Amino acid sequence: MEYETPQFFRVMRYAREADRDVVDMVSGSPDWEPPGSLREGLAEYAHADASAFQYAPSVGLRALREEIAARRGVDREQLIITNGAGEANHLAMSVGFERFPGSEILLVDPTYPYYAGRASMLGATARYVPAGEGGVPDPATVREHVSAETSVVVINTPNNPLGVTYDRETVADIAGIAAEHDALLVSDEVYDHFDYSGRFASALSVETPNRVVTNSFSKSLAITGWRVGYAVFPDREGPTGELFERARTRHMLTNVSGSRPAQAAVLHALEETGPRYYEEVRARLRDRIETFTGALEGMGATYTTPQGGFYVMARVPDVGGSFESVERLIDAVGVAGMPGEAFGESRADWIRFALVSPRVGEAAARLRSL
Amino acid sequence: MEYETPQFFRVMRYAREADRDVVDMVSGSPDWEPPGSLREGLAEYAHADASAFQYAPSVGLRALREEIAARRGVDREQLIITNGAGEANHLAMSVGFERFPGSEILLVDPTYPYYAGRASMLGATARYVPAGEGGVPDPATVREHVSAETSVVVINTPNNPLGVTYDRETVADIAGIAAEHDALLVSDEVYDHFDYSGRFASALSVETPNRVVTNSFSKSLAITGWRVGYAVFPDREGPTGELFERARTRHMLTNVSGSRPAQAAVLHALEETGPRYYEEVRARLRDRIETFTGALEGMGATYTTPQGGFYVMARVPDVGGSFESVERLIDAVGVAGMPGEAFGESRADWIRFALVSPRVGEAAARLRSL
Numbered sequence: 001m002e003y004e005t006p007q008f009f010r011v012m013r014y015a016r017e018a019d020r021d022v023v024d025m026v027s028g029s030p031d032w033e034p035p036g037s038l039r040e041g042l043a044e045y046a047h048a049d050a051s052a053f054q055y056a057p058s059v060g061l062r063a064l065r066e067e068i069a070a071r072r073g074v075d076r077e078q079l080i081i082t083n084g085a086g087e088a089n090h091l092a093m094s095v096g097f098e099r100f101p102g103s104e105i106l107l108v109d110p111t112y113p114y115y116a117g118r119a120s121m122l123g124a125t126a127r128y129v130p131a132g133e134g135g136v137p138d139p140a141t142v143r144e145h146v147s148a149e150t151s152v153v154v155i156n157t158p159n160n161p162l163g164v165t166y167d168r169e170t171v172a173d174i175a176g177i178a179a180e181h182d183a184l185l186v187s188d189e190v191y192d193h194f195d196y197s198g199r200f201a202s203a204l205s206v207e208t209p210n211r212v213v214t215n216s217f218s219k220s221l222a223i224t225g226w227r228v229g230y231a232v233f234p235d236r237e238g239p240t241g242e243l244f245e246r247a248r249t250r251h252m253l254t255n256v257s258g259s260r261p262a263q264a265a266v267l268h269a270l271e272e273t274g275p276r277y278y279e280e281v282r283a284r285l286r287d288r289i290e291t292f293t294g295a296l297e298g299m300g301a302t303y304t305t306p307q308g309g310f311y312v313m314a315r316v317p318d319v320g321g322s323f324e325s326v327e328r329l330i331d332a333v334g335v336a337g338m339p340g341e342a343f344g345e346s347r348a349d350w351i352r353f354a355l356v357s358p359r360v361g362e363a364a365a366r367l368r369s370l
Numbered sequence: 371m372e373y374e375t376p377q378f379f380r381v382m383r384y385a386r387e388a389d390r391d392v393v394d395m396v397s398g399s400p401d402w403e404p405p406g407s408l409r410e411g412l413a414e415y416a417h418a419d420a421s422a423f424q425y426a427p428s429v430g431l432r433a434l435r436e437e438i439a440a441r442r443g444v445d446r447e448q449l450i451i452t453n454g455a456g457e458a459n460h461l462a463m464s465v466g467f468e469r470f471p472g473s474e475i476l477l478v479d480p481t482y483p484y485y486a487g488r489a490s491m492l493g494a495t496a497r498y499v500p501a502g503e504g505g506v507p508d509p510a511t512v513r514e515h516v517s518a519e520t521s522v523v524v525i526n527t528p529n530n531p532l533g534v535t536y537d538r539e540t541v542a543d544i545a546g547i548a549a550e551h552d553a554l555l556v557s558d559e560v561y562d563h564f565d566y567s568g569r570f571a572s573a574l575s576v577e578t579p580n581r582v583v584t585n586s587f588s589k590s591l592a593i594t595g596w597r598v599g600y601a602v603f604p605d606r607e608g609p610t611g612e613l614f615e616r617a618r619t620r621h622m623l624t625n626v627s628g629s630r631p632a633q634a635a636v637l638h639a640l641e642e643t644g645p646r647y648y649e650e651v652r653a654r655l656r657d658r659i660e661t662f663t664g665a666l667e668g669m670g671a672t673y674t675t676p677q678g679g680f681y682v683m684a685r686v687p688d689v690g691g692s693f694e695s696v697e698r699l700i701d702a703v704g705v706a707g708m709p710g711e712a713f714g715e716s717r718a719d720w721i722r723f724a725l726v727s728p729r730v731g732e733a734a735a736r737l738r739s740l
Contacts, residue, residue: 029424039416042631046412053593054399083453086626117623223423225630253487256456259629260595261412 007113007323007342014327015336022334023363025353028160028310030222032284034269035277038221041268045261056260058252060230064267071270072204072213074232078244080251083258084227085190085216087251090118092212092231093152095246096184097122100210102151106183108137110313110343112160124151130346135164135304139173150183158191158200158308161343161352165308168201175203179210184243187213190229193220193278196286197307204232209240217266220278226262285310288360292353295364302350310355313340313347316367321349333366377483377693377712384697385706392704393733395723398530398680400592402654404639405647408591411638415631426630428622430600434637441640442574442583444602448614450621453628454597455560455586457621460488462582462601463522465616466554467492470580472521476553478507480683480713482530494521500716505534505674509543520553528561528570528678531713531722535678538571545573549580554613557583560599563590563648566656567677574602579610587636589680590648596632655680658730662723665734672720680725683710683717686737691719703736 008027015022045052059065060081069076082088093115097105105119109128119126129137129145146153155174157166166174171187178185187203192215203213216229233244251257289306296303296314303314319325321340329351330336340350357363378397385392415422429435430451439446452458463485467475475489479498489496499507499515516523525544527536536544541557548555557573562585573583586599603614621627659676666673666684673684689695691710699721700706710720727733 027425029421031421033420034423042416043413046409046416046635050403050592051399051401053404053595055397055594083625083629087624090624114623117619121620121623222420224425225423225627227625227627227629249487250491253484253491254457254460254624255453255597256484257595257597259453259597259632261631261635262629265416265631 008338010323011326011336011338015330018330018334020331020334022330022336023357023359023366024336025355025357025360025363026336026338027356028219028354029224029356030219031356031358032222032281034222035273037272038223038265038269040272041265042261044268045264048264052264053260056257056263058257059248060258061260061263061267064263067267067270068230072202072232074204075235077236078233080231080233080244080247081258081263082229082231082251083255084218085188085214085229086114086227087255088214088216088229088231089115089154089186089188091247091250092184092186092214093118093154094122094250095243096152096186096212097124098246099240099243100151100183102149102183104147104149104151106142106145106150106153108155109345110161110340110347112156113342115154128344131162135159135162136166136170139170139177142174142177146177146181146183148181150181152184152186153178154186154188156188156190158195160191160309161311161313161338161347163304163306163309163311163313165195165197165200167199168205171201171203172206175206175208175211179208183210185211187211189213189215190219191309194282194285194310195308196282200308209234209238212243221266221269223262226266228258228262228266285355288355291361292355292364295368298368299370312353312355313350314353315350316370319351321347321351326351333370335363335366378708380693381696381706381708385700388700388704390701390704392700392706393727393729393736394706395725395727395730395733396706396708398589398724399594399726400589401726401728402592402651404592405643407642408593408635408639410642411635412631414638415634418634422634423630426627426633428627429618430628431630431633431637434633437637437640438600442572442602444574445605447606448603450601450603450614450617451628451633452599452601452621453625454588455558455584455599456484456597457625458584458586458599458601459485459524459556459558461617461620462554462556462584463488463524464492464620465613466522466556466582467494468616469610469613470521470552470554472519472553474517474519474521476512476515476520476523478525479715480531480710480717482526483712485524498714501532505529505532506536506540509540509547512544512547516547516551516553518551520548520551522554522556523548524556524558526558528565530561530679531681531683531708531717533674533676533679533681533683535565535567535570537569538575541571541573542576545576545578545581549578553580555581557581559583559585560589561679564652564655564680565678566652570678579604579608582613591636591639593632596636598628598632598636655725658725661731662725662734665738668738669740682723682725683720684723685720686740689721691717691721696721703740705733705736
């Protein structure tokens with residue numbers, strides 16, 4: 001099994017111990033402020049009646065589920081509040097693999113490494129659909145890789161690491177292919193607030209009982225350590241209604257419930273935060289994207305321009321995408337990224353740079369000096 | 371599978387909808403204040419630098435692991451901070467069942483129902499050792515029920531629901547039996563701060579590589595909804611060192627990490643809370659125990675007097691221990707407990723009363739009026 005975190009650690013340790021100043025563009029932790037209302041919500045909760053410190057419903061605070069349900073246009077009864085998107089994806093993949101026949105979980109290469117780790121933990125075989133040149137897998141290619149053995153198909157849009165946003169037609173096509181093959185589509189949409197293309201389409205827009213959508217507030221509210229996420233399951237009265245029941249049971253027996261202080265503060269932040277907060281974050285990221293890709297262009301690198309999310313992948317001339325390549329880049333110019341080989345075979349000579357540092361401009365200048 | 375929570379819900383809904391005032395003694399959520407330093411810790415964290423809101427180490431905040439390690443006399447490297455004792459028990463039972471041969475998990479009857487639910491989720495057969503008249507299973511009886519099929523043995527001391535505290539010799543005997551049969555002992559010690567007998571002995575006091583100890587701050591700091599617990603694994607250099615690695619991987623792929631606001635506040639509370647806080651809570655509970663068992667004595671009931679924890683089990687004359695019995699008791703006198711049948715066969719005609727209500731005296735008077 002391979003996990004992003006230990007791999008992150010390897011690179012981050014190398015960067016920390018380097019004999020020079022290093023701009024850290026390795027992990028996906030926002031470097032900007034959460035909304036003020038989030039801090040307010042937590043501070044208020046600290047003074048709540050002690051009864052508010054006791055067990056929340058296992059599926060999450062009712063008011064938080066209602067708030068999310070209203071925003072996503074789903075029924076509160078379809079939602080489980082999870083310990084971040086991590087648990088949401090774990091639940092969705094687990095119950096999908098139990099419920100639908102087949103021994104394989106289909107992932108897109110390059111992929112966020114946790115999906116592969118989870119497939120392995122479930123005893124599933126991970127099978128990879130190449131993302132192709134454009135970064136969005138062609139439904140025809142998905143069809144070539146899917147079979148009676150496919151139990152679950154996982155997509156991530158906007159995408160880590162490629163920065164592409166799947167359009168509605170692609171999402172609908174992939175959902176249709178999953179349904180045809182009696183498989184579950186799991187759509188991880190944790191970067192949905194970071195769409196610059198205007199064409200992001202949630203898998204919730206597709207009518208199908210073979211779909212679970214996962215998400216979290218880790219990125220949108222800049223709180224990766226707080227662990228508040230959710231999964232939207234199919235209609236409980238429909239043909240796949242048991243997915244919710246299975247996930248609720250697994251969630252209860254694994255975690256009992258998510259942590260209540262974080263849930264209470266997120267609820268307050270959702271109630272009080274207007275679109276301007278998200279717009280400002282996107283504007284900041286657009287500036288960083290422009291600065292960073294400008295430098296890559298100037299040095300003749302091949303690179304992705306994010307349509308969504310906050311990662312740029314680049315093939316830096318004469319550097320490569322292995323761990324050793326990344327370490328050489330740290331030594332040479334003091335810029336740390338994540339090796340492409342950590343995400344699969346198809347971008348093994350690329351490096352992923354996370355634009356979550358106020359020093360993106362400095363990193364760009366350093367790369368130009370290569 | 372049977373879980374305490376849905377069963378709780380059934381009784382709690384009945385109590386809520388009853389046509390009379392009801393004293394709720396169903397669930398195990400403390401009704402007293404957490405230490406002031408816990409609230410302080412959370413309020414301070416709300417104003418921390420935004421970087422403190424990002425990913426904590428997957429195994430938990432280092433300072434919190436160090437604080438716990440120092441208190442428990444173990445190495446920080448043996449600890450994983452979990453999403454409550456719920457996740458700690460899930461991890462311990464999962465990795466034990468993977469690592470040790472056999473298809474069975476041994477539980478003590480009566481048992482906390484989540485253990486049975488977890489065994490079922492793992493595909494294990496739950497086998498039950500009767501607790502016997504005294505409430506602590508005789509090691510000779512444990513030996514009769516253990517076999518080559520035993521993979522994991524779970525004990526809970528101080529005990530929910532029986533209120534007994536296992537002495538050191540019993541814990542050592544059961545640990546020895548587990549080791550002899552190539553099985554893992556999981557000792558859930560979540561009520562360790564509620565020992566009135568002075569003889570509580572953690573399984574950490576036994577030298578064995580076949581043991582995981584689980585715990586949480588849910589009860590000791592009165593925050594069942596915050597979900598901060600931990601598991602202490604065997605020495606990582608020893609023969610069962612892989613248990614830690616397996617649990618770390620499972621924890622990472624399931625939850626990534628526990629919620630950081632709750633961890634930060636618990637750390638502050640541990641640093642600032644002296645023994646007086648715990649003594650006062652115990653004194654309050656001792657008063658409640660005296661009041662409540664006094665009433666049971668007065669009405670000729672058979673009952674347990676807690677040596678630890680905060681549950682009293684009683685066989686109330688002419689009432690019984692089924693869900694219907696509990697509902698009748700709610701209707702008759704407005705006192706709600708948990709049916710003994712929810713905990714297994716051996717106390718199926720008893721009722722468990724949780725002494726976590728300021729109205730224990732009132733409940734006692736109502737029972738006397740039966």
